[in-house]
Amino acid sequence: MSTIKTPADLGKVIRQRRKAAKLTQKKAAALAGIGVRFLSELERGKPTAQIGKTIKVAQLLGLEIQINER
Amino acid sequence: MSTIKTPADLGKVIRQRRKAAKLTQKKAAALAGIGVRFLSELERGKPTAQIGKTIKVAQLLGLEIQINER
DNA sequence: GCTAAATTATCCCGTTCGGTAACATTTTGG
DNA sequence: CCAAAATGTTACCGAACGGGATAATTTAGC
Numbered sequence: 001m002s003t004i005k006t007p008a009d010l011g012k013v014i015r016q017r018r019k020a021a022k023l024t025q026k027k028a029a030a031l032a033g034i035g036v037r038f039l040s041e042l043e044r045g046k047p048t049a050q051i052g053k054t055i056k057v058a059q060l061l062g063l064e065i066q067i068n069e070r
Numbered sequence: 071m072s073t074i075k076t077p078a079d080l081g082k083v084i085r086q087r088r089k090a091a092k093l094t095q096k097k098a099a100a101l102a103g104i105g106v107r108f109l110s111e112l113e114r115g116k117p118t119a120q121i122g123k124t125i126k127v128a129q130l131l132g133l134e135i136q137i138n139e140r
Numbered sequence: 141g142c143t144a145a146a147t148t149a150t151c152c153c154g155t156t157c158g159g160t161a162a163c164a165t166t167t168t169g170g
Numbered sequence: 171c172c173a174a175a176a177t178g179t180t181a182c183c184g185a186a187c188g189g190g191a192t193a194a195t196t197t198a199g200c
Contacts, residue, residue: 050188094176104158110180
Protein backbone atom coordinates (compact mmCIF):
# COMPACT_ATOMS: atom_id res chain seq x y z
CA MET A 1 0.00 0.00 0.00
CA SER A 2 1.67 3.15 -1.24
CA THR A 3 0.69 6.69 -0.56
CA ILE A 4 0.67 8.88 -3.64
CA LYS A 5 1.87 12.43 -3.18
CA THR A 6 3.07 13.21 -6.66
CA PRO A 7 2.64 11.98 -10.21
CA ALA A 8 6.11 10.48 -9.90
CA ASP A 9 5.01 8.31 -6.99
CA LEU A 10 2.18 7.00 -9.09
CA GLY A 11 4.39 6.27 -12.05
CA LYS A 12 6.78 4.33 -9.91
CA VAL A 13 4.09 2.04 -8.56
CA ILE A 14 2.66 1.44 -12.00
CA ARG A 15 6.02 0.55 -13.44
CA GLN A 16 6.79 -1.85 -10.62
CA ARG A 17 3.47 -3.51 -11.02
CA ARG A 18 3.76 -3.80 -14.77
CA LYS A 19 7.14 -5.44 -14.48
CA ALA A 20 5.86 -7.79 -11.83
CA ALA A 21 3.18 -8.80 -14.32
CA LYS A 22 5.87 -9.45 -16.95
CA LEU A 23 4.36 -7.05 -19.42
CA THR A 24 6.22 -4.78 -21.80
CA GLN A 25 4.97 -1.23 -22.18
CA LYS A 26 3.75 -2.15 -25.62
CA LYS A 27 1.64 -5.03 -24.41
CA ALA A 28 0.35 -3.24 -21.37
CA ALA A 29 -0.56 -0.21 -23.44
CA ALA A 30 -2.39 -2.34 -25.98
CA LEU A 31 -4.31 -4.10 -23.24
CA ALA A 32 -5.31 -0.81 -21.65
CA GLY A 33 -6.21 0.71 -24.99
CA ILE A 34 -3.68 3.52 -24.84
CA GLY A 35 -0.46 4.42 -26.62
CA VAL A 36 3.01 3.37 -25.53
CA ARG A 37 4.03 6.95 -25.30
CA PHE A 38 1.37 7.67 -22.74
CA LEU A 39 2.43 4.75 -20.62
CA SER A 40 6.08 5.66 -20.89
CA GLU A 41 5.38 9.20 -19.77
CA LEU A 42 2.99 8.11 -17.06
CA GLU A 43 5.59 5.82 -15.55
CA ARG A 44 8.06 8.65 -15.55
CA GLY A 45 5.69 10.85 -13.61
CA LYS A 46 4.23 13.19 -16.17
CA PRO A 47 1.91 15.52 -14.25
CA THR A 48 -0.31 16.20 -17.21
CA ALA A 49 -1.32 12.62 -17.81
CA GLN A 50 -5.07 12.24 -18.03
CA ILE A 51 -6.82 10.76 -15.05
CA GLY A 52 -9.14 8.50 -17.01
CA LYS A 53 -6.36 6.74 -18.85
CA THR A 54 -4.34 6.55 -15.69
CA ILE A 55 -7.14 4.78 -13.85
CA LYS A 56 -7.54 2.38 -16.72
CA VAL A 57 -3.90 1.39 -16.58
CA ALA A 58 -4.03 0.95 -12.83
CA GLN A 59 -7.01 -1.32 -13.10
CA LEU A 60 -5.50 -3.35 -15.86
CA LEU A 61 -2.58 -4.02 -13.54
CA GLY A 62 -4.82 -5.05 -10.69
CA LEU A 63 -4.17 -1.94 -8.68
CA GLU A 64 -6.81 -0.47 -6.45
CA ILE A 65 -6.96 3.26 -5.88
CA GLN A 66 -8.31 4.48 -2.60
CA ILE A 67 -8.80 7.93 -1.24
CA ASN A 68 -9.53 8.92 2.31
CA GLU A 69 -9.22 11.66 4.85
CA ARG A 70 -5.83 12.23 6.27
CA MET B 71 -12.12 5.20 2.59
CA SER B 72 -13.48 5.19 -0.92
CA THR B 73 -12.36 3.04 -3.77
CA ILE B 74 -11.91 4.90 -7.01
CA LYS B 75 -12.94 3.06 -10.13
CA THR B 76 -13.74 5.96 -12.39
CA PRO B 77 -13.05 9.68 -12.71
CA ALA B 78 -16.62 10.24 -11.56
CA ASP B 79 -15.93 8.44 -8.28
CA LEU B 80 -13.00 10.73 -7.70
CA GLY B 81 -14.96 13.85 -8.48
CA LYS B 82 -17.66 12.86 -6.07
CA VAL B 83 -15.25 12.44 -3.18
CA ILE B 84 -13.55 15.73 -3.93
CA ARG B 85 -16.80 17.62 -4.02
CA GLN B 86 -17.97 16.11 -0.75
CA ARG B 87 -14.73 16.96 0.89
CA ARG B 88 -14.67 20.52 -0.44
CA LYS B 89 -18.16 21.14 0.86
CA ALA B 90 -17.28 19.66 4.20
CA ALA B 91 -14.47 22.19 4.33
CA LYS B 92 -16.95 24.99 3.58
CA LEU B 93 -15.11 26.12 0.51
CA THR B 94 -16.60 27.41 -2.70
CA GLN B 95 -15.10 26.22 -5.95
CA LYS B 96 -13.67 29.65 -6.43
CA LYS B 97 -11.84 29.64 -3.12
CA ALA B 98 -10.69 26.06 -3.36
CA ALA B 99 -9.41 26.62 -6.87
CA ALA B 100 -7.49 29.70 -5.82
CA LEU B 101 -5.93 27.84 -2.92
CA ALA B 102 -4.89 24.97 -5.15
CA GLY B 103 -3.58 27.31 -7.81
CA ILE B 104 -5.95 26.16 -10.54
CA GLY B 105 -8.91 27.61 -12.39
CA VAL B 106 -12.53 27.25 -11.32
CA ARG B 107 -13.34 25.59 -14.54
CA PHE B 108 -10.90 22.80 -13.91
CA LEU B 109 -12.33 22.15 -10.48
CA SER B 110 -15.89 22.25 -11.74
CA GLU B 111 -15.08 19.71 -14.42
CA LEU B 112 -13.00 17.56 -12.12
CA GLU B 113 -15.85 17.27 -9.64
CA ARG B 114 -18.13 16.18 -12.42
CA GLY B 115 -15.80 13.41 -13.38
CA LYS B 116 -13.99 14.68 -16.42
CA PRO B 117 -11.75 11.81 -17.55
CA THR B 118 -9.21 14.07 -19.18
CA ALA B 119 -8.38 16.07 -16.08
CA GLN B 120 -4.65 16.19 -15.50
CA ILE B 121 -3.29 14.00 -12.77
CA GLY B 122 -0.93 16.60 -11.31
CA LYS B 123 -3.63 19.16 -10.75
CA THR B 124 -5.94 16.52 -9.45
CA ILE B 125 -3.43 15.43 -6.84
CA LYS B 126 -2.92 19.02 -5.84
CA VAL B 127 -6.61 19.51 -5.20
CA ALA B 128 -6.85 16.30 -3.23
CA GLN B 129 -3.98 17.33 -1.02
CA LEU B 130 -5.37 20.77 -0.46
CA LEU B 131 -8.50 19.10 0.84
CA GLY B 132 -6.58 16.81 3.15
CA LEU B 133 -7.25 13.73 1.11
CA GLU B 134 -4.77 10.91 0.96
CA ILE B 135 -4.45 8.83 -2.17
CA GLN B 136 -3.34 5.26 -1.78
CA ILE B 137 -2.76 2.56 -4.30
CA ASN B 138 -2.30 -1.13 -3.64
CA GLU B 139 -2.69 -4.56 -5.06
CA ARG B 140 -6.16 -5.87 -5.30
C1' DG C 141 27.98 -7.62 -29.39
C1' DC C 142 23.42 -8.73 -30.78
C1' DT C 143 18.56 -8.31 -29.97
C1' DA C 144 14.55 -6.86 -27.63
C1' DA C 145 12.83 -3.24 -24.94
C1' DA C 146 12.43 1.44 -23.53
C1' DT C 147 12.95 6.22 -24.20
C1' DT C 148 12.95 10.15 -27.15
C1' DA C 149 11.80 12.76 -31.28
C1' DT C 150 8.69 14.29 -34.99
C1' DC C 151 4.46 15.24 -37.25
C1' DC C 152 0.02 17.06 -36.36
C1' DC C 153 -4.80 17.54 -35.08
C1' DG C 154 -7.69 17.86 -31.16
C1' DT C 155 -8.06 19.18 -26.53
C1' DT C 156 -6.94 21.44 -22.13
C1' DC C 157 -7.41 25.14 -19.26
C1' DG C 158 -6.83 30.02 -17.36
C1' DG C 159 -9.20 34.54 -17.06
C1' DT C 160 -13.39 36.83 -17.46
C1' DA C 161 -18.02 37.24 -17.79
C1' DA C 162 -22.51 35.67 -18.92
C1' DC C 163 -25.79 32.29 -17.85
C1' DA C 164 -27.99 28.63 -14.95
C1' DT C 165 -28.90 26.48 -10.81
C1' DT C 166 -29.23 26.08 -5.95
C1' DT C 167 -29.74 28.02 -1.54
C1' DT C 168 -31.45 31.25 1.65
C1' DG C 169 -34.48 34.60 4.02
C1' DG C 170 -38.64 36.76 4.70
C1' DC D 171 -43.50 30.32 -2.16
C1' DC D 172 -40.77 33.76 -4.30
C1' DA D 173 -37.19 37.05 -4.94
C1' DA D 174 -32.40 37.88 -4.06
C1' DA D 175 -27.99 36.13 -3.26
C1' DA D 176 -24.63 32.73 -3.63
C1' DT D 177 -22.71 29.12 -6.03
C1' DG D 178 -21.81 26.46 -9.97
C1' DT D 179 -21.56 25.81 -15.10
C1' DT D 180 -20.37 27.26 -19.58
C1' DA D 181 -18.90 30.14 -23.65
C1' DC D 182 -15.10 32.65 -25.68
C1' DC D 183 -10.35 33.51 -26.81
C1' DG D 184 -5.82 32.05 -27.20
C1' DA D 185 -1.59 29.88 -25.98
C1' DA D 186 0.03 25.64 -24.83
C1' DC D 187 0.04 20.86 -24.49
C1' DG D 188 -1.61 15.79 -25.13
C1' DG D 189 -0.92 11.89 -27.21
C1' DG D 190 -1.32 8.46 -31.25
C1' DA D 191 1.61 6.51 -34.91
C1' DT D 192 5.94 5.76 -36.43
C1' DA D 193 10.79 5.91 -36.56
C1' DA D 194 15.23 6.73 -34.51
C1' DT D 195 18.17 6.49 -30.67
C1' DT D 196 19.47 4.84 -26.28
C1' DT D 197 19.46 1.26 -22.74
C1' DA D 198 19.30 -3.31 -20.88
C1' DG D 199 19.44 -8.39 -20.89
C1' DC D 200 21.47 -12.52 -22.49
